Structure formats: structure tokens, C-alpha cells
Amino acid sequence: MTIYPLLDTISEPAQLRELDRKQLPQLAEELRNFLVESVSRTGGHLSSNLGTVELTIALHYVFDTPIDRLVWDVGHQTYAHKVLTGRRAGMAKLRTHGGVSGFPKRSESPYDTFGVGHSSTSISAALGMAMAAKLNGDERKTVAIIGDGAMSAGQAFEAMNNAGVADANMLVILNDNDMSISPPVGALNKYLARILSGSAFNAARRAGEKVLGVSPSLLEFANRVEEHVKGMLTPGTLFEELGFNYIGPIDGHDLDSLIPTLQNLQKLKGPQFLHVITRKGQGYKLAEADPVLYHGVSRFQPDVGIEDGKTGGKPTYTRIFGQWLCDMADAEPKLVAITPAMGEGSGMMEFAKRFPERYFDVGIAEQHAITFAAGLACEGMRPVVAIYSTFLQRGYDQLLHDVALQNLPVVFALDRGGLVGADGPTHHGSFDLSYLTCIPNMVVMTPGDEEECRKMLTTAFRFDGPCAVRYPRGIGPGVPTEKTLGELPLGKGEIRRRGKNVALLAFGSMLTPALQAADELNATVANMRFVKPIDRDLIAELAREHSLLISIEENVLIGGAGSEVARILDETSSQVHFTRMGLPDHFIDHGDQPRLLAEVGLDKAGIIRTAQTYQDKQ
Secondary structure, three states, rough: OOOOOHHHHOOHHHHHHHOHHHHHHHHHHHHHHHHHHHHHOOOOOHHOOOOOOOOHHHHHHHOOOOOOOOEOOOOOOOOOHHHHHHHHHHHHHHHOOOOOOOOOOOOOOOOOOOOOOOOOOOOHHHHHHHHHHHHHHHOOOOOEEEEEHHHHHHHHHHHHHHHHHHHOOOOEEEEOOOOOOOOOOOOOHHHHHHHHHHHHHHHHHHHHHHHHHOOOOHHHHHHHHHHHHHHHHHHHHHHOOOOOEEEEEEEEEHHHHHHHHHHHHHOOOOOEEEEEEEEEEOOOOOHHHOOOOOEEOOOEEEEEOOOOOOOOOOOHHHHHHHHHHHHHHHHHHEEEEEOOOOOOOOOOOHHHHHHHHHHEEEOHHHHHHHHHHHHHHOOOEEEEEEEEHHHHHHHHHHHHHHOOOOOOOOOEEEEEOOOOOHHHOOOOOOOOHHHOOOOOOOEEEEEOOHHHHHHHHHHOOOOOOOEEOOOOOOOOOOOOOOOOOOOOOOOOOOEOOOOOOOEEEEEEEHHHHHHHHHEEEHHHHEOOEEEEOOOOOHHHHHHHHHHHHEEEEEEEOOOOHHHHHHHHHHHHOOOOEEEEEEEEOHHHHHHHHHHHHOOOOOOOOHHHHHHHHHHHHH
């Protein structure tokens, strides 16, 4: 067990502020060692949190938290913050049921000033808090800490544009580690290098040197002009133009630089912008060498690291999608793939390697990703947007107006549909079936196994309109996949098991527990496959032949697949008894998937219990 003599004395930031500044580097070392030891036991986000140790210490040392507000962007930066704000012991149950959340959470601590799981919200929230302080006559400070990857999202710039004219007393800190989750993409981080290394700039400089070389005084003047031009072209100019006082960049691991700078900025009025340079994985050599691998980790031995080897077992749905994407791209030259900064998580890296000219990582910009896909579709390309269910919510207007309204052939490969586990309510894909089925022109499919997922993706790709294939996180039941690109009949389900009295209408991931429960119930199981268009004929057949129908979905009940079944039964004036099973009308906390599903009754035992309860009532 590692000894932490300084860290042991810190249970709240007020104690941190009592330390001598000379002690802070030792505290940083202890805190970093604790994070490696702790996360190696629980799993979680590692490399990004190691990069913000000194910055977190400096912020709590300078600002009077929680009176002064720290607003963190995402949660990949906040483990050190959690440790220093009284949750060190709770880190032993990080991201487990009943334990500490992996993200800032207002109900968990007064130091978590704003709940967040998605990126690029910190500046907007901090501006709201700063304006509230101004209106209330409070002198407290407000600080937003945003990563460079999150700066690619439009909301960040919308907020900065507003902050510059609102004259709010706030500080925005850009934590620039040249990484988001994947390596960053987009113009911002390449802006200066592109301009100053461009042929036009350098050709002009060489010509000027040749002409002015005859006069040393003129050449010296030109060099000064060049440096001035370079200054005008730096990213700092952009933030200055938005109304911020830009400071930096400074070393985000140098406490002797960070603390005096923050102390100075603390005294300034109006919108301030501090650019700090950090390194993902700082202080842990393995994470420094491969920050993407160590971004989100399972349990590992710190002295050994994450062992690189074949995982074996069943392939995940994410991997099934990645394999299909490459196979379909081989057959269809018009296929293009788009991701909003989640290439690794969505299983697209083999495609990116084999088809780089058809792979588009647009950064953390879900709205742009969807309208970009719409533009590609307008010109005859066949875009596949690989996106997590929870992130598609951020581009809902674009999905509705730019894709569906124009009936464009865009495929949405929705990963992480349903409960995702440790990342909790901000990442659960609980709502997609509800928010997709109400949109005209949309086709919505939910695979019950791996081969069906592959066929649905092909069906969606060859359909001349917008389609979504929604699949869960993790592995399926283990059905082998074929290399062929087969399709499914549109809007048609199937009977997987014949029984009596009770019929279970299973959507997607609920097929496996429905089949398990049916063996004890002697129930019929229908693999519904399509939420929209739903199989009306199959529902009518099941209603005629059974006394009880139960729809089962890993989606909120309100507006979900079960609502569609109820609508069909109502329209046909069916007298069959019917009930729906799905996610309840409240946000579900973090925890492992099987336990969460059992708690809401979406497992074998829950299905049996529901069926028997309704049979007893008849």
C-alpha cells in the first residue's frame, strides 16, 4: 500500500489552502500516484485525469471553493477534484452501484457545481452562474475548465460569443493536451501551424529576404513585422476578438507558473481566457506513451499496465458494426462513414485505415456531423453516421429537419442503446426509440443478435431514406455472423418460439431474456425487429392466438415500442390483455448492466414475474 502523508491530511480544499506552496509538488505526486492505484482497481478514465492534477490543485488553492464556482467540462478531468473535495474513500467504488459517479454530479457534492457527462457545456453554464452572481451582487468567481477537444463543438463558441458582450466576470481555462478522446481533429488546433508553414507565407518571406537583404535595417524592420503578423495569426487572437483577455499558453504542470497566473486573473474583471498546456497521462509513463489506450480502462496492474492481447470470447456489437462497415465499403464505393470524435469507441479504426478518404471524424460536433451527412447524401453518397445513442440527442433538430424532412438516405448506427452501465444516466441510451419513432420517414430497427445486426445494417444502407439501427453496448448472445451482405424484409418480425396463452414481443436486446423466460412460462416469443414500421400483421396474429401480450424493450416506456404496439391494438379494437415492460420514468444511476436491468425488471426473473402477475389477475 502506497503512503500518502500529505494527501492524508486533505479532506476538503480549505485544508489544501493551508499548505505552504512549496508542499504542493509533493501533493501533486501523491495525488497522481493515488489515481493510478485507485483507477487500476476500479477501472475508469485515467490518462485525462492524470493530466489535470496540478491544474486541479492550483484551482482549489487559489479560489475559495465551493463559494467560487468551478465548472468542469465532461468528467474525464475531475477525479483529482473528487479526491480533494472529500470523496477519496468513495473512489474505491468509483462508477459502481451506489458509489461515486465518474462525472460531476450536483447531488453528490457542493463542489460539483454543474452536472455533466457530455462535452462543451461548461462555458454556457459558467456564464449563467457568473451573470447570476452579477445580478445578485455576489463577489464570487466563476471558472470554466474545458478541454481542447470540447472546443470543437459549436456550443462552446456560442457561449464565448455571448460572454464577450455580456461583460461577465468569469475565467475560461482551455486545458490543451492536444487530445480529446481520440486525437483531435479540425481547424483550430492546426490553425497556426498551417498558416505559418504555408507556401504563400514562406514564399513571401523568402522574397522579402532577397529584396531587403541589401539593407540590414530594412530586413530587421521586416522581421519585426513578420513577428507581429505571427502574433495576429495565433489562436489567441480569435479569443481576443470574441471579447476575452487571452493569457498563455502556460505549462499546466508547473505550479510555480499556474498559481501566480491564477492569482492575477482572480483579481481581473470581465471575461478572461487562460490557455494551459497539459499532457495526458502525465507522470505515468505507460499512459503518456499511449493516452488513447489509457483513456478509459478496466482493472489492471499498475506496474504491468494494460496487457495487449486477444480478448477472445464473443465479439461486441461495436466490433460487428466495424466489420460490416469494411465489408460494405468493399462492395459499395459510395459509402462514407462519419463519427463525432468517437472513432475508436464506435469500432471504426479498421475502416479509417483501409478507407481513409471515405472516413470523416468531424470532432465533437454532433449537429454538424448530421447535416454534413445530409449534404453528402444530397450529392449521391451513402453516409453512415456512427454515433452513440446518447450523443444523437444533441443533433436531434438536424436529424429531423436536415435528414428526415428531406427523406435523405442516411444510416444511423446507434451504439450503446439501452443501459450502458458505469457511465450512468448521461450515457444511457434510454430514449432513442421514443424520439426516433415519432419522426416521419424514419425506419427504426433493433437487432436481437449479431447476425441480425449485420443484416439490419445492410437493409438500412440499401433503403432509400433515413434509417437507424440501434444496438446495445457489449456482446450479444453469440450468434455467428456471415460475410454475406444479406437483408431483412422491411417491417417484418418473426416468431422465435411457439407457446400458449402468453406472447412476449421482444425488441432488440430483450430477445435473449424473453427466450429465457419463455422456457419457464411456455410462452410464445416474437422477435419484433422493427419498431418502425412495426409489424401490424404479426401483432394481430399474436393477439388472436393468445390471452396476454407483453411488449419488452430497453427504452423508456413513454413513447417507446410498446406504445406502438398499444396503438395497433387500439386501432384494431383487439380485446387481448396487454402490458408493457421497459425503463421507468426516471433517470437510472450508474452500475453494472445486469444489476441495473434486474432492478427495473428487464431480466428473466422480471419477465416471469410480470407475466405471472397478469395471469393471476385474469
